[in-house]
Amino acid sequence: MTDHDVAQDPDERRLSTREAADRLGVKPETVYAYVSRGQLTSRREPGGRGSTFDAREVDALARRGGRREPSGAGSELAVRTGITLIDRDHCYFRGVDTSELAAHHSYEEVAEWLWTGEMRRGIRFTAPHDALTAARRAVDALPAHTGPMDRLQVAVIAAAAADPLRFDLSERAVLDTARTLIPTLVAALPRRAAGRSLAQGGAEEAGTEEAGAGRAGDERAASGRAAGGLGAAEQAAPGQAAAELGTGGRGAAEPGAAEKPAPELGAEDGPLAPRLWSRLTSEPADPPSLRVLDAALVLLIDHDLAASTLAVRVAASARAHPYAIVSAGFGALDGALHGAASGLAHRMLLEVLDRGSAAAVVADHLRAGRRVPGLGHPLYPGEDPRARALFALLEDVPRARPALQAARDVITTTARHKEWHANVDLALAVLTVAAGMPAEAGETIFAVARTAGWIAHALEEYDEPPLRMRPSGQYSGPRPPQPLP
Numbered sequence: 343m344t345d346h347d348v349a350q351d352p353d354e355r356r357l358s359t360r361e362a363a364d365r366l367g368v369k370p371e372t373v374y375a376y377v378s379r380g381q382l383t384s385r386r387e388p389g390g391r392g393s394t395f396d397a398r399e400v401d402a403l404a405r406r407g408g409r410r411e412p413s414g415a416g417s418e419l420a421v422r423t424g425i426t427l428i429d430r431d432h433c434y435f436r437g438v439d440t441s442e443l444a445a446h447h448s449y450e451e452v453a454e455w456l457w458t459g460e461m462r463r464g465i466r467f468t469a470p471h472d473a474l475t476a477a478r479r480a481v482d483a484l485p486a487h488t489g490p491m492d493r494l495q496v497a498v499i500a501a502a503a504a505d506p507l508r509f510d511l512s513e514r515a516v517l518d519t520a521r522t523l524i525p526t527l528v529a530a531l532p533r534r535a536a537g538r539s540l541a542q543g544g545a546e547e548a549g550t551e552e553a554g555a556g557r558a559g560d561e562r563a564a565s566g567r568a569a570g571g572l573g574a575a576e577q578a579a580p581g582q583a584a585a586e587l588g589t590g591g592r593g594a595a596e597p598g599a600a601e602k603p604a605p606e607l608g609a610e611d612g613p614l615a616p617r618l619w620s621r622l623t624s625e626p627a628d629p630p631s632l633r634v635l636d637a638a639l640v641l642l643i644d645h646d647l648a649a650s651t652l653a654v655r656v657a658a659s660a661r662a663h664p665y666a667i668v669s670a671g672f673g674a675l676d677g678a679l680h681g682a683a684s685g686l687a688h689r690m691l692l693e694v695l696d697r698g699s700a701a702a703v704v705a706d707h708l709r710a711g712r713r714v715p716g717l718g719h720p721l722y723p724g725e726d727p728r729a730r731a732l733f734a735l736l737e738d739v740p741r742a743r744p745a746l747q748a749a750r751d752v753i754t755t756t757a758r759h760k761e762w763h764a765n766v767d768l769a770l771a772v773l774t775v776a777a778g779m780p781a782e783a784g785e786t787i788f789a790v791a792r793t794a795g796w797i798a799h800a801l802e803e804y805d806e807p808p809l810r811m812r813p814s815g816q817y818s819g820p821r822p823p824q825p826l827p
Contacts, residue, residue, distance in 0.1 A: 376403065
């Protein structure tokens with residue numbers, strides 16, 4: 343009697359090697375490699391011509407991200423995730439278009455929804471006293487020239503040291519940590535005093551590369567042109583800006599909001615965007631600019647398995663606590679090929695504004711064998727949807743018009759040779775240049791925003807078997823035995 347003659351429970355069905363390989367999206371040889379590593383068990387049926395596999399076990403491995411096939415571009419690790427989908431020049435968080443989320447919800451709301459599935463209107467994240475005190479003391483002890491990314495890395499370690507319960511990886515504890523860590527990171531950064539914004543030459547406080555190289559005056563002039571024509575009508579009171587963003591929606595005030603006292607810009611219990619703004623620039627914040635910043639925070643929360651996110655999942659697989667996984671993300675983000683891209687675009691726009699034309703600046707980049715910053719993205723054949731959303735919002739920011747035109751000039755100039763589309767780094771650079779922020783501001787915005795996404799990935803990974811992120815090395819050294827050195 344063959345297996346086909348017996349009525350089987352579908353859950354107990356056995357799969358052939360080919361069927362198991364198809365479910366896992368790998369080659370048959372890889373299925374046997376899983377067996378040798380103990381990730382799958384095989385059984386040879388009496389009279390059968392090959393091994394069979396438990397369908398439930400194969401499906402469980404597939405859900406854990408079992409696929410490990412090399413792609414044409416090199417070795418690629420595929421991990422199943424329900425957070426972000428990038429498809430046809432669109433980016434989705436849990437199936438919802440990120441541009442729509444950025445248009446209708448604040449950063450805190452989207453982060454909370456991404457973590458819990460619940461959209462809590464008007465939610466605010468507040469830094470606890472002990473963690474904030476430890477983080478500020480550690481950051482204040484750093485050298486004056488320390489940049490914002492270094493400050494953030496020190497702040498997260500100090501906040502961890504102040505939390506004796508950080509090793510509690512229950513979902514509730516991780517969520518509590520997430521809601522307090524992000525505001526702690528922002529509040530640990532020093533505020534920008536009036537007249538001392540980094541892009542305007544605050545070298546002793548920021549230690550920017552431009553100031554150190556004697557280019558602070560050039561940046562000051564270019565920043566002045568980028569924000570040129572900013573009149574009193576455009577410089578809305580800080581309280582007005584914070585009140586408008588503090589409603590939980592975009593630009594729509596709650597009934598009776600006019601009678602409420604307007605919160606101070608950057609108040610530690612207000613919306614996160616105004617708090618971060620006061621750490622990035624001394625320029626006054628108008629409501630349209632804050633909407634751009636808040637939208638940027640939403641759009642940058644996650645972007646599939648970027649290098650920093652993969653580092654986070656590896657750390658979470660080893661059951662590192664939330665502070666440690668964020669530290670892992672910061673470490674990867676600090677790489678020149680990951681977090682620094684927006685700073686390059688920022689400097690390029692300043693140079694375009696200074697020279698009055700994009701043609702010469704683009705030519706200099708190409709002549710030196712460098713790619714033009716802020717253009718193209720390997721995941722989007724067309725325009726980066728995050729850039730598209732930010733450019734639309736920047737149209738409503740009067741101070742951004744010069745920088746926005748400079749970005750368009752760059753795109754138009756490069757299009758004569760090859761059609762390059764703007765990516766989010768260029769849009770972010772328009773905001774940072776227009777607001778008189780330092781070149782490093784884009785990376786700071788990115789780091790704060792992405793922290794929420796890293797927590798979401800950690801929550802996913804904590805539900806997976808521990809230490810599953812343990813790929814096998816392919817030894818390429820000399821074959822043993824070798825003589826003793």
